[in-house]
Amino acid sequence: MPQLLLLLLALPLATALLVALLGPGRTLAVRWVSLFSALASLLLATVISISFAIARTWEAPAVDITKGTLTFDSDWIKYKTRENLLPLHTTADGTVDSAIQFYVGIDGLNIWLILLTAVLMLTCVLVSWTAITQRVHEFHAWLFVLQLGMTGVFASFDVILFYVFFELTLVPLFFVIGIWGGPQRQYAARKFFIYTLAGSLLTLLGVIGLVLVLPQVEADHDPGQSHRLTFAIPELIARVGTLNRELFQEVKQLEQAPADMEANLQQARAQLNYWRHVQLWVFVAMMCGFAVKVPMVPLHTWLPLAHVEAPTAGSVLLAGILLKLGTYGFLRLSVPLAPDASLRFGVPVLGTLAVVGIIYGAFCSLGQDDIKKLVAYSSVSHLGLCMLGLFALNEVGLTGSLLQMINHGLSTGALFLLVGMLYERYHTRKMADYGGMGARLHLLAVFMVFITLSSIGLPGLNGFLGELLALAGMYDFAGSQVQGSLLAGLGASGVVLGAWYMLTMVRQVFCGPLKEPPHQGHEPITDLNGRELAALLPIAGLCLALGIFPKPFFDTVRPEIQVVARIAEAARKRAEKDAFGHELQTSTIHRFARNGLSLAAKGGERK
């Protein structure tokens, strides 16, 4: 039933249009339509994920992924749709053999992120109920465009489609921050937009470079076959994997061969070396966009600003989902498409930056007096842990990283909700203005402590499992590129630092003698109401459920995580056996550029 996924994409689009058409007068209608649409999305996403999880739990053991090529096997993608959007080349008998496609589907890597998007969208509509009073219909329209973009990125299996959705998320958030944000909203929106756009343009460059160069290198290696262009991620991954294996095997075989094959050996080595440099540049280019999005220190400075200025719904989605686009990009594209570069370049560079981010973000959080900024910087720290697990490049670390993405979406999303609820009551975010609020706002305090515990990784709640697996994965890192135990040991300091800044905040705001900031209006401040509870309860419930019963999560993500892990493992084995050096040839860059250009020219000729 591929319609379910298409419906999940069409629903936000339709809602956005409908809400925009309702116009400025009918505020209440806009809110209710939005609420129903968000509920429907959540229902759809829940049905999809549960049916998928059930299928996985019962059928997964039957699949033997050791056989065949390493790819996200397309039989395993549920609800997939694959339509040609822009045919580029047609064979003699009229079938299109290379095209940019509308190729979407559900697999283990994206299912939980899609569900998370739907959950957070519902809370966003609920929390905007009273917080947004100006241009309500526009706000909700942008919110649903944002949902379309986010769901689209996760579901895309075509690199161009991926990129389109990736950039589509920028526009609505730009307006959400720029129109409904705080005093510095325009500066924040502009900075956020330009910074991430600049990064992702480089990502596009890397992706296109790979798509264009791959057939060229394949043709060099194996001139007999025709090698068509492809934009489909599973196919790209399979072909990159095959090429990696064959080029390397050829070199190894020729090294054993008699001396008169020396010329062939040199040629094979040159080919391999060239291909590795292509990978390296592709990786670096993709990294630029994703690392800004994650954000990795030192590319994070747009984040606190954007968070502080954004309205609550914007912050929730920004922290909960949009940052995951970066880590998801690394997981879906960078590692499988450039495994050797991920190992040789990504692990030392990004692994180190991840640890720096964990510590740096934590100290930044400690130094803040603005609660929202504290939470914003804590994202830098938490996503550092996520990246640490990802670049452990083994099954444990990758699973931990993916889980950490979900965890961070839930806990930090909820923290922004709670901060927003406090702000709505007292119109200040300075911690020094508060004190002893636990005595005044019991329920809010209970939720804040609960979410804090999830955020600082208390076992039994979700945060712990992500932390444990990410650290364990890095501890167990098998290659010689970095000292895994050292990185994990340093990363573990996040366990203490995270507790430090979060509990300092809890103590300042919720403990001690009651100190209430002055508030407008004469009505006494009340505790959470039903609407706010409805926004928080699903998140809290998921935190607990994932913490004590994570089995469905692990079972669902296993096959795809194993694919990525095996791709990385193969790269590690190659690196181990690699005898000859990896010196940079000056001609490489030229050749890269030349191949790319000539291919582009050929593409033009075919038209």
Place this chain on the structure above:
Amino acid sequence: MSDVRPYLWLIPALPLTAAAITGVFGPRLLRRHSHWPCILAGAGACVVAVLTCLAVYQDIAASEHSQPQQVRVYYEWIRVGDPGAGRGIEVGFGLNADALSAMMVLVVTFVGTLIAIYSVGYMHDDEGYARFFAEVSLFLFMMTTLVLADNFVLLYLGWEGVGLCSYLLIGFWFTKPAAAAAARKAFLVTRIGDMGLLLGILLLWSRFGHYLDYQHIFDNVQSAHKAGTLDYGLLTTACLLLLCGAVGKSAQFPLHVWLPDAMEGPTPVSALIHAATMVTAGVYLVARCTPLFALAPDAQVIVASLGALSALLTALIALTQNDLKRVLAYSTISQLGYMFLALGSGVRSGSEAFVTFAVLAALFHLFTHAFFKALLFLSAGSVMHAMGNVIDMRRFGGLRKVLPQTHWTFLCGGAALAGFPLLSGFWSKDEILDAAWTAGLHAEQYRGWYLVLWLVGLLTAGLTAFYTFRAYFMTFWGEERIPQEAFEHPHGHAAHGGTPRLESPPVMTVPLMVLAVFAVGVGLVLGPTHLFGHFVAHTPDLPEYEAEVPNYFMMVISSLVALAGIATAWWMYVRQPDLPARLAKSAQGLYQLSLNKFHIDELYEAFLLAPLAGFTTFIRIFDLYVLDSLVDLTGQLFRWLGLRFRPVQNGLVQFYALAMVLGLTVFLIALLLKL
């Protein structure tokens, strides 16, 4: 009798249910009856624990020489990767009832239930009555999970969980700034240790075969040791990392600073969490990991040294404190230090059996300490309850007529703690000194050092007797003084007319008396008869053990030291009440050093927290003004470039034509040159 161990899950499940019921229905529905779920669950768990102990004992009796069967209850929690092939993580909610766990769980549930009953009286008019019992129930769940876990991750769950409950209960009166600060401090300081524990667990997992359950790790290490392939440096590192966790949780030097502050919580909490159960988790962890520690003598000597140092240091601090609860808190650290001294003495000295002997000494002290220290805290709570929450010993005195029952129970607990001959503290402390002494005589390494540690232990025994009885005499002897608050407090019952009755209600005094009986008798019943040793020694993974001949020499020495301490206290605080003040004046420097806890808090503030705060400020400013400015500068750079090129777009057609001609010329020349 049928075997109850398949129902082992009831032990944690009952308190968890109670916590959930009280947490949800307590504030609205149960209100003043909120204690019932907690007490019933505690009692139920205690019954199961007793039956479990009996079942384990039957097994031991039935098969004298073979290890008893362990019973596991298992439910999958984490399964990632391929654990079978040694490349993943597999963790279950696996519970395990061997002798060690059974003993621990018995202590926890028994003392926990008594303290819950006591709390009915102590907390009876508190606003957060339901919240208190919900949190105590949650604590019982976490603590029983900790000691029953069959793997390190589940242990870590319990470990962090009891830390959470400790945080919540220290900060129970969260509107008091001191309580809020103490709660945060306790959580953070122990978390520093927990980070070490987590890394230790990961190290064991990563380097010893990708397992997380005790059995596999111990077996792997043991077989590597026998095959001679064991990396002892790595094992020592792992042990030291585990020790970090133990040091944090059991409040040993240098992470001991949180425990005295934790006395801001309600007194039953101090008794339950910060004396009898949670703080012994570190001792339990090291005892559980004996198979690892026994192979790492370098780690063991650090365990023993830290223990001895903590014992001495905090005993010296306790000499001059005026807050009754803080005296007891320091004495808790000191007694836990004793246990670590014993654990650390468990190095191979001729025979393997000695390791077990040392571990048993530590566990026996843990066992007796749980009773007498809980008793002392609850008695102190009873005093505090009667005195209108005044706990400064300088403000009351001569209470033995006013609080007759509390007086007797405090005396029992104090005498047991001081090591008065034949009371329970005497037997267990004696075994610890014996262990250190034996290690000093026969250890394969560090022999002389263990003798020094033994001497420190002996000295501490004297100090313990002195400060315990100092507190006792200051509180219950001398001229009768009662602070004004006692009569203002509703417990004074002055409203009924006549002389106010200050003694606590029976719901509080009965648990005190039960504990007093145990504090007095449990050592004599279980110690010299080797019942305790024989039972716990049958924990799998502990080396084979033979009961040793009692060391009468050690008994005599430790009795003399204890009696000397008590006599000195009597001399200084009953016979010559002005002597302490004169002594303090003549040794002003030493007195101040002890009174101010050797300035350790201030040292941390100056050399750790202040630099970190400075670093935080630096990072904040760096992030705001350096990193972000760089980003803005990059933006400005493009703006500047754009400004430079703007004159080119001047709208003059002639200029554009000229540019085209020039460009074409350059292109043509380049083409010609290439040809």
